[in-house]
Amino acid sequence: MVTDNDLTKHLSEAQVSVEIQTEDMTLNIGPQHPSTHGVLRLVARVNGERCFDVRPVIGYMHRGYEKLSEVRTYLQITALINRIDWVSGYANEIPFIVAAEKLMDVEVPERAQYIRLILTEMARISSHLIFMASYPLELGAATPLFFALRDRERVLDLLEGVTGGRFHPNFNRIGGVKPNAGAGPTTKKTPQDLPAGFLADTRDAMSVVLDTCEEIEDLVAGNEIFRARTKGLGVLPPEVAAAFGVSGPNLRASGVNFDLRKVEDYLPYDKFDFDVVVGENGDCWDRWWVRLQEIRESTKIIQQAIDGIPPSGPLQAKVPKLIKVPQGETYVRAENPKGEMGYYLVSDGGTGPYRLKIRSASFSNISILSWILEGVLVPDIIAIMGSLDFVLGDVDR
Amino acid sequence: MTSSPSDPELAVHPLQEFADAAAEAVGGEAEIQFDTIKLRVPADQWVNALTKARDNLDLVFFSWLSAIDWANDVEVGDTLNEETEERIELLCTVCDLTEGRRITFSTDLPNVKPSVASIVEVYVGANWHEREAAEMFGIEFEGHPDPGPLYLPESFLGNPLKKSYPLLSREVKPWPGTVDVEDMPEKPSTENPEA
Amino acid sequence: MIETITDVFSNFWVSLAGKLLLVATMVPLIGMLLGFAEMKLSAKMQSRVGPYFAGGRWGWAQLIADGVKFFQKEDLVPEDADSPVFKAAPILVLVGTVSLFLVIPFGPGLIFQDLSVGIFYALAISSVGTIGVLMAGWSSANKYSLMGGLRAAGQLIAYERPLVLAVVGSVIMAGTMSMSGIVEAQISVGFPFVVVQFVGFGIFMTAALAELARIPFDMPIAESELVMGYLTEYSGFRFLFFFLAEFANMFTLSAIAATLFLGGYWLPFVPESSLEFTGPLILVGKVFLLTFTMIWFRWTFPRFREDQLQTLAWKVLIPLALMNIAITATLKVVL
Numbered sequence: 004m005v006t007d008n009d010l011t012k013h014l015s016e017a018q019v020s021v022e023i024q025t026e027d028m029t030l031n032i033g034p035q036h037p038s039t040h041g042v043l044r045l046v047a048r049v050n051g052e053r054c055f056d057v058r059p060v061i062g063y064m065h066r067g068y069e070k071l072s073e074v075r076t077y078l079q080i081t082a083l084i085n086r087i088d089w090v091s092g093y094a095n096e097i098p099f100i101v102a103a104e105k106l107m108d109v110e111v112p113e114r115a116q117y118i119r120l121i122l123t124e125m126a127r128i129s130s131h132l133i134f135m136a137s138y139p140l141e142l143g144a145a146t147p148l149f150f151a152l153r154d155r156e157r158v159l160d161l162l163e164g165v166t167g168g169r170f171h172p173n174f175n176r177i178g179g180v181k182p183n184a185g186a187g188p189t190t191k192k193t194p195q196d197l198p199a200g201f202l203a204d205t206r207d208a209m210s211v212v213l214d215t216c217e218e219i220e221d222l223v224a225g226n227e228i229f230r231a232r233t234k235g236l237g238v239l240p241p242e243v244a245a246a247f248g249v250s251g252p253n254l255r256a257s258g259v260n261f262d263l264r265k266v267e268d269y270l271p272y273d274k275f276d277f278d279v280v281v282g283e284n285g286d287c288w289d290r291w292w293v294r295l296q297e298i299r300e301s302t303k304i305i306q307q308a309i310d311g312i313p314p315s316g317p318l319q320a321k322v323p324k325l326i327k328v329p330q331g332e333t334y335v336r337a338e339n340p341k342g343e344m345g346y347y348l349v350s351d352g353g354t355g356p357y358r359l360k361i362r363s364a365s366f367s368n369i370s371i372l373s374w375i376l377e378g379v380l381v382p383d384i385i386a387i388m389g390s391l392d393f394v395l396g397d398v399d400r
Numbered sequence: 401m402t403s404s405p406s407d408p409e410l411a412v413h414p415l416q417e418f419a420d421a422a423a424e425a426v427g428g429e430a431e432i433q434f435d436t437i438k439l440r441v442p443a444d445q446w447v448n449a450l451t452k453a454r455d456n457l458d459l460v461f462f463s464w465l466s467a468i469d470w471a472n473d474v475e476v477g478d479t480l481n482e483e484t485e486e487r488i489e490l491l492c493t494v495c496d497l498t499e500g501r502r503i504t505f506s507t508d509l510p511n512v513k514p515s516v517a518s519i520v521e522v523y524v525g526a527n528w529h530e531r532e533a534a535e536m537f538g539i540e541f542e543g544h545p546d547p548g549p550l551y552l553p554e555s556f557l558g559n560p561l562k563k564s565y566p567l568l569s570r571e572v573k574p575w576p577g578t579v580d581v582e583d584m585p586e587k588p589s590t591e592n593p594e595a
Numbered sequence: 596m597i598e599t600i601t602d603v604f605s606n607f608w609v610s611l612a613g614k615l616l617l618v619a620t621m622v623p624l625i626g627m628l629l630g631f632a633e634m635k636l637s638a639k640m641q642s643r644v645g646p647y648f649a650g651g652r653w654g655w656a657q658l659i660a661d662g663v664k665f666f667q668k669e670d671l672v673p674e675d676a677d678s679p680v681f682k683a684a685p686i687l688v689l690v691g692t693v694s695l696f697l698v699i700p701f702g703p704g705l706i707f708q709d710l711s712v713g714i715f716y717a718l719a720i721s722s723v724g725t726i727g728v729l730m731a732g733w734s735s736a737n738k739y740s741l742m743g744g745l746r747a748a749g750q751l752i753a754y755e756r757p758l759v760l761a762v763v764g765s766v767i768m769a770g771t772m773s774m775s776g777i778v779e780a781q782i783s784v785g786f787p788f789v790v791v792q793f794v795g796f797g798i799f800m801t802a803a804l805a806e807l808a809r810i811p812f813d814m815p816i817a818e819s820e821l822v823m824g825y826l827t828e829y830s831g832f833r834f835l836f837f838f839l840a841e842f843a844n845m846f847t848l849s850a851i852a853a854t855l856f857l858g859g860y861w862l863p864f865v866p867e868s869s870l871e872f873t874g875p876l877i878l879v880g881k882v883f884l885l886t887f888t889m890i891w892f893r894w895t896f897p898r899f900r901e902d903q904l905q906t907l908a909w910k911v912l913i914p915l916a917l918m919n920i921a922i923t924a925t926l927k928v929v930l
Binding site: 061062065067069070071073074105106241242243245246247248249250254259261263265266267330331332333334336343345347349351352353354355357358360362366367370371374399 | 433434435436438460461462463464466468469476478480481491493497498499500502504523524525527528529536549550551552553560561565567
């Protein structure tokens with residue numbers, strides 16, 4: 004056995020002393036690739052497994068929403084912007100509607116505000132559960148996917164029960180929420196409230212989601228391989244993140260205690276008690292962990308909102324039938340599941356905006372890719388990219 | 401330009417103090433519209449102003465950069481109510497990461513061959529946003545490290561977000577949804593819609 | 596009548612043909628059985644139902660349907676591919692697997708060929724499949740395939756060593772390299788070698804997982820990184836060959852592990868005279884226990900990174916295995 008040991012030693016020495024000539028290879032990851040979440044393309048130069056000079060190519064899904072918004076009415080635009088970040092379609096509507104309401108000076112009834120808030124948080128939970136599902140899958144673990152999607156479906160069912168759409172609710176109206184919530188022909192003008200038992204069902208669903216969080220934490224966080232794959236990988240310092248405009252959970256994972264829900268007033272978040280989850284190192288592990296904790300915080304908010312929602316009341320403020328937004332400009336931003344989502348709305352008094360700038364979170368979040376992927380290994384490209392949690396619709400708009 | 405009054409109920413807007421301080425520090429004209437501070441600076445002060453915003457005002461977070469094409473001739477969408485000076489207005493919003501203060505910087509560029517210095521050196525995140533603005537509005541960003549189209553194919557002609565750029569699908573087939581869909585089930589309303 | 600049959604089978608060519616036929620039916624059968632087990636077990640672990648409709652009940656015919664489907668598919672060879680190598684690769688992989696069946700003792704005397712260097716042969720032949728994988732990766736003319744093939748080669752070099760070293764402990768204890776000899780040695784000492792060779796068993800199973808390129812060691816395929824690794828360009832029955840080889844390999848490596856460490860076809864308290872009939876069942880039972888563990892791992896763990904895998908092999912498994920050998924040898928001499 005001694006000889007075997009010696010042989011190993013000699014072999015390893017021999018390998019070190021020989022200089023191997025290698026050629027760089029250009030690897031096209033995407034636009035069709037299992038881990039690029041759609042149609043992102045990365046042009047990477049790789050030398051063996053080490054890659055450098057990664058160039059993201061986007062635009063395969065550019066739909067020109069900013070131009071389209073200029074020819075549509077305010078009511079029609081909510082249907083478009085649902086499709087920007089489709090895993091949290093409901094949350095996309097909020098800042099736009101709030102911006103229009105701001106220009107129109109409309110006071111939204113409290114009950115409608117609460118419904119908006121509950122549904123926004125549910126959209127956040129479903130978006131983060133998608134991340135909980137897809138991220139371990141990118142590292143090779145398939146099972147958390149099913150645990151997370153199983154309970155995301157519960158949340159989506161509830162969302163669908165209220166809005167009629169799982170992904171694209173198109174539920175907000177200027178001045179409140181769609182009064183004919185739930186099923187039923189829209190021609191009938193009977194005002195319909197939340198579906199019966201919705202609040203109780205939501206409460207149940209929240210405890211199920213909390214259980215799933217436990218389950219996922221046991222299965223994923225307790226796994227040595229998962230730790231080894233994510234800890235210390237893809238470290239994003241806070242100042243770099245800020246300069247790139249990386250926002251949301253990715254920014255908080257870098258240790259920045261900043262949450263638009265705490266500083267902006269687009270929804271009555273100040274009435275609720277919840278923590279801003281902050282990571283320590285800004286690595287992939289922290290980005291995963293922050294999102295898991297945010298699910299828990301969201302369930303906390305929803306529980307409080309169910310307790311505090313006014314039992315009855317109007318769902319819609321009085322607004323003119325033909326909506327014309329007065330002249331003005333404003334920027335409203337919201338803490339979406341992916342990060343800062345904002346709309347710069349310029350109105351000239353018409354039925355549609357003169358210009359609508361859509362600030363989407365994923366666009367800025369993945370502009371960091373070429374910086375953060377410099378010199379990593381090929382498997383880590385996927386691990387880092389996945390941890391940023393982007394949606395291509397949100398990148399390309 | 402829009403010149404809507406600030407909130408009439410409040411004599412002084414809570415953001416006024418910060419807006420004035422920022423205007424003084426950066427050198428520009430501050431205006432508050434609907435809780436949004438807009439700070440106008442001359443085009444040649446663009447980089448300078450944003451550098452000061454980052455260093456002196458602690459607005460370290462780069463949010464977005466884009467532009468508005470103010471035009472009297474509009475191919476698609478609504479026209480302006482009153483004639484305006486035709487120009488490209490460049491906007492850039494930066495924020496801090498503590499109290500949630502934000503300023504939208506604004507500068508006017510000429511309608512023809514707009515050109516401005518790039519702020520990638522100041523906020524590295526502006527890279528993609530400037531590329532987007534460049535292809536959508538035809539703005540040239542001098543000193544941009546990686547110019548070239550971002551969304552559009554290399555061979556694409558024109559600047560889609562300019563008001564003079566037609567929406568071709570709309571040209572071919574008019575959008576059927578210009579009628580307010582909520583009204584459709586009923587008879588066309590005879591009453592004044594503003595009521 | 597029976598004598599005639601024995602006579603006929605004592606003819607070398609006839610017995611060879613019979614054995615070949617047996618292996619040829621066993622490999623797809625085992626492949627399908629394990630494939631189905633994996634489908635159903637993973638479904639159970641993931642709160643799904645799994646195959647349900649094919650065959651009318653429990654979806655039992657799913658794998659048969661899949662097999663038929665694979666044969667109906669077009670046999671695609673990429674234009675730039677090195678066609679002969681591309682076509683030969685899956686066959687080589689399957690041959691490597693089939694050859695392993697030769698030395699597995701299913702019962703006393705129930706062995707295709709009882710080689711005196713049985714375990715040596717098994718370990719040598721199990722590496723042949725990797726050459727097929729490397730061929731597949733290289734000839735596909737696809738960058739992902741190439742990376743997959745190279746990863747497979749790196750993995751083989753790293754894990755062949757602990758695999759061989761882990762076996763040595765059992766071989767020292769048995770004093771023979773013949774597979775059936777090792778089982779007999781376990782019968783004569785009265786306990787399966789895993790009782791003292793638990794370190795070797797652990798290393799062997801880990802290395803076997805890596806050899807099989809199953810999660811957590813599935814970097815050569817790594818569908819989230821390399822699309823499908825060396826399998827990217829394969830379709831139709833060539834893909835089926837790889838698929839069958841993977842599952843049959845799972846069976847053979849588990850069978851080798853069972854033979855070396857768990858007593859093979861022998862179980863304590865089962866009368867030795869009945870082993871002729873119960874032996875195969877006992878072995879298959881043990882094999883299924885081990886393959887279940889493999890499937891369980893597959894659906895629980897994420898995958899390692901390439902360098903982490905190499906670190907594990909060279910810095911943990913090989914020193915451990917060497918230590919195990921030293922201790923075993925010392926004890927063998929002392930006791």
